Amino acid sequence: MIPLSHVLTLSVILFVIGAAGFVLRRNIITVFMCIELMLNAANLAFIAFSRYLGTLDGQLFVFFVIVVAAAEAAVGLAIIIALYRNRETLNIEDLDSMKL
Amino acid sequence: MEILFYICAAVSVLAALNVVLQRTPVYSALSLILVLCLLAVIYLLLGAEFIAVIQVIVYAGAIMVLFVFVIMLLNAGREVPSERSRLARWLGVPLVIAFLLEVLWAVWNQFPSGTAPAADFDAGPAAIGHLLFRNYVLPFEVTSVLILVAILGAVVLAKKEE
Amino acid sequence: MATLSDTELFLLVTMIKIAVVMFVLMTTVAYLSWLERKVVAHIQSRWGPYLVGPHGLLQPLADGVKFLFKEDIVPLEVDRVVYWLAPFLSFALAFLSIAVIPFGGTFTIQGRTFNFQITDVNVGLLFIFAVTSLGVYSIVLAGWSANSKYSFFGGLRSSAQMISYETAMGLAVVGTLMIAGTLSLRGIVDGQSGTWVIGTFNTYLPRWNIFVQPVGFFVYLTAAVAETNRIPFDLPEGEAEYSNMVTVSCLATLLFFGGWHGPLFGPGWLRMLLPIFWFCLKVFCFLFFYIWMRGTLPRFRYDQLMSFGWKFLLPLGLLNVLATSFVVAWLSA
Numbered sequence: 001m002i003p004l005s006h007v008l009t010l011s012v013i014l015f016v017i018g019a020a021g022f023v024l025r026r027n028i029i030t031v032f033m034c035i036e037l038m039l040n041a042a043n044l045a046f047i048a049f050s051r052y053l054g055t056l057d058g059q060l061f062v063f064f065v066i067v068v069a070a071a072e073a074a075v076g077l078a079i080i081i082a083l084y085r086n087r088e089t090l091n092i093e094d095l096d097s098m099k100l
Numbered sequence: 101m102e103i104l105f106y107i108c109a110a111v112s113v114l115a116a117l118n119v120v121l122q123r124t125p126v127y128s129a130l131s132l133i134l135v136l137c138l139l140a141v142i143y144l145l146l147g148a149e150f151i152a153v154i155q156v157i158v159y160a161g162a163i164m165v166l167f168v169f170v171i172m173l174l175n176a177g178r179e180v181p182s183e184r185s186r187l188a189r190w191l192g193v194p195l196v197i198a199f200l201l202e203v204l205w206a207v208w209n210q211f212p213s214g215t216a217p218a219a220d221f222d223a224g225p226a227a228i229g230h231l232l233f234r235n236y237v238l239p240f241e242v243t244s245v246l247i248l249v250a251i252l253g254a255v256v257l258a259k260k261e262e
Numbered sequence: 263m264a265t266l267s268d269t270e271l272f273l274l275v276t277m278i279k280i281a282v283v284m285f286v287l288m289t290t291v292a293y294l295s296w297l298e299r300k301v302v303a304h305i306q307s308r309w310g311p312y313l314v315g316p317h318g319l320l321q322p323l324a325d326g327v328k329f330l331f332k333e334d335i336v337p338l339e340v341d342r343v344v345y346w347l348a349p350f351l352s353f354a355l356a357f358l359s360i361a362v363i364p365f366g367g368t369f370t371i372q373g374r375t376f377n378f379q380i381t382d383v384n385v386g387l388l389f390i391f392a393v394t395s396l397g398v399y400s401i402v403l404a405g406w407s408a409n410s411k412y413s414f415f416g417g418l419r420s421s422a423q424m425i426s427y428e429t430a431m432g433l434a435v436v437g438t439l440m441i442a443g444t445l446s447l448r449g450i451v452d453g454q455s456g457t458w459v460i461g462t463f464n465t466y467l468p469r470w471n472i473f474v475q476p477v478g479f480f481v482y483l484t485a486a487v488a489e490t491n492r493i494p495f496d497l498p499e500g501e502a503e504y505s506n507m508v509t510v511s512c513l514a515t516l517l518f519f520g521g522w523h524g525p526l527f528g529p530g531w532l533r534m535l536l537p538i539f540w541f542c543l544k545v546f547c548f549l550f551f552y553i554w555m556r557g558t559l560p561r562f563r564y565d566q567l568m569s570f571g572w573k574f575l576l577p578l579g580l581l582n583v584l585a586t587s588f589v590v591a592w593l594s595a
Contacts, residue, residue: 001101001102001217002101002102002105002145002146004211004217005207005208005211005212006105006106006109007105007142007146008207008211009204009207009208010109010112010113010142012200012203012204012207013113013116013200014112014113014116014135015203016196016197016199016200016203017113017116017117017119017120018116018120019196019199020120020192020193020196021119021120023188023192023195023196024120024188024189024192024193025120025179026179026180027125027176027179029125029167029170029171029174029176030119030125030128030179032167033119033125033128033129033132033167034119034120036132036159036163036167037116037119037132037135040135040136040139040159043139043155044139044142044143047142047143047146047148047151048146050146050148050223051146051147051148051217051218052217052218053218054217054218054219054221056221056223056227056228056231057231057235059148059150059151059223059228060228060231060232060235060236062148062151062155063151063154063228063232064236064239064243066154066155066158066159067158067243067246067247068243068246069159069163070158070162070163070247070250071243071246071247071249071250072250073163073166073167074166074250074251074253074254075250075253075254075257077166077167077170077254078253078254078255078257078258079257080170080174081170081173081174081257081258082257082258084174085260090174090176090179091179091180126341126344126406127343130344130347130403133399137396149383149384149385150385150388153385153388153389153391153392154388156392156393156395156396157388157391157392157395160392160395160396161392161395161396161398162395162425165398165399165402165421165425168399168402168403169402169418169421172402172406172414172418173418224384224385224445225385225388225445
């Protein structure tokens with residue numbers, strides 16, 4: 001059987017890669033995708049704990065995270081489209097003022 | 101079984117690195133889709149077959165389609181490195197590695213590799229449904245309202261102003 | 263004959279099953295193109311392929327040879343990786359979904375029972391939906407990678423169409439799921455054996471879901487035609503995707519027409535093989551229906567197609583789910 005710590009290690013590595021991308025990338029869509037990567041790392045940890053504790057609740061949490069991620073992606077991408085329409089850029093360094 | 105997990109884990113880490121290192125957003129998105137599918141396989145190995153399928157249907161099949169759509173619609177090309185992104189690289193990468201080591205240390209201390217999994221349990225759609233509509237009814241309803249709000253918000257935001 | 267261990271037997275049988283299914287699928291896909299040309303030709307009072315072999319029966323082979331020797335044209339400035347990945351992806355996904363389709367009952371070798379199915383997944387239906395939902399990528403990537411705005415628009419339209427009709431298709435099958443109470447395709451088919459009995463009166467109607475889910479079937483059939491980009495919903499590309507057509511036909515047979523159930527008679531070996539014959543016959547009827555429709559119906563305009571999907575099929579599917587759930591709850595109470 002796969003040891004719990006190995007699954008959690010994978011989860012941590014994926015989370016850290018996502019966090020690194022969040023810091024390093026300048027394209028707002030890529031930054032957004034890195035957030036999704038971090039969410040998935042957390043989901044993996046939930047599933048692993050659910051398996052090792054023998055309860056379904058962890059899987060339910062993943063279910064909710066996926067649903068919320070769908071809502072988040074819809075709104076987030078709509079915001080990105082609106083931003084691009086006004087500023088004509090996707091670079092987060094150029095998106096630094098609160099006013100249009 | 102175990103060997104499949106390690107293969108999936110290795111490939112998903114490589115693909116995740118590719119998400120971050122690629123400068124062309126389409127390739128990032130494709131790598132992320134690969135990561136999501138591999139995670140679904142890992143969920144299967146961990147006995148969460150319903151969540152695995154949901155992961156592919158909703159995450160890889162719907163959410164990422166939105167991303168790919170937007171990338172193509174906005175024609176997002178290669179990103180150009182700037183002064184400040186170099187700063188982020190020299191400061192950010194060591195910090196992130198420190199964070200990685202710290203969390204790994206915590207995980208390995210907290211869960212020594214001998215931790216045995218619980219006995220097999222039913223994780224089919226029926227069991228999940230029972231739990232969802234008995235213990236988690238309120239969160240379920242709240243999320244459905246959230247989805248509705250998100251749909252409205254997305255339509256309002258993306259609508260062209262006249 | 264030396265007896266094989268359980269694992270060896272399992273591996274051997276699985277390999278044979280995969281080989282047979284792949285062979286049958288490839289041949290079906292190749293000959294569907296022949297059938298389509300023939301049937302459409304006869305509908306339009308033409309002969310269709312006639313030169314290669316008797317009644318043009320060797321035409322698919324000739325086409326295959328021609329494709330092999332054709333020059334591969336790669337337009338300038340295309341994204342090479344994605345350009346090659348897209349068609350590969352569409353084929354891989356089409357073959358993947360066939361793996362969970364059951365096409366017959368069970369058979370026994372050395373006291374072990376095997377299914378006429380490559381693998382039985384207890385979320386089989388969702389698996390097929392998962393695979394089809396990934397099929398959008400092959401189209402959107404193909405449109406994008408060619409680096410031409412026209413193919414890009416085509417890809418966007420096509421994928422928007424697929425996403426829209428996927429929701430209707432998903433809703434359409436929920437009714438049958440509630441009746442069967444399982445997501446396993448084998449379980450759904452098992453629930454459709456025998457005949458409908460009302461009280462003590464035997465109707466001699468087969469116990470197929472089509473008789474209790476006609477609305478669901480209508481929504482499924484319409485959405486499936488759109489999902490596979492067939493006429494009258496084929497405007498994005500105007501090309502046929504035969505293997506996806508086979509998959510949705512198999513699914514329609516399994517969900518609404520009782521899968522492999524049909525009259526059984528004759529000696530034991532015939533009783534074992536007849537279910538497969540019934541299954542293939544039903545799938546063939548659906549495939550013929552598809553082609554027939556192509557010969558008959560005109561094409562939709564894009565806005566008509568979108569409003570039909572969202573404003574008619576989707577509400578209809580929702581109503582069907584609602585009505586079915588009330589009836590199921592009432593019957594079980």
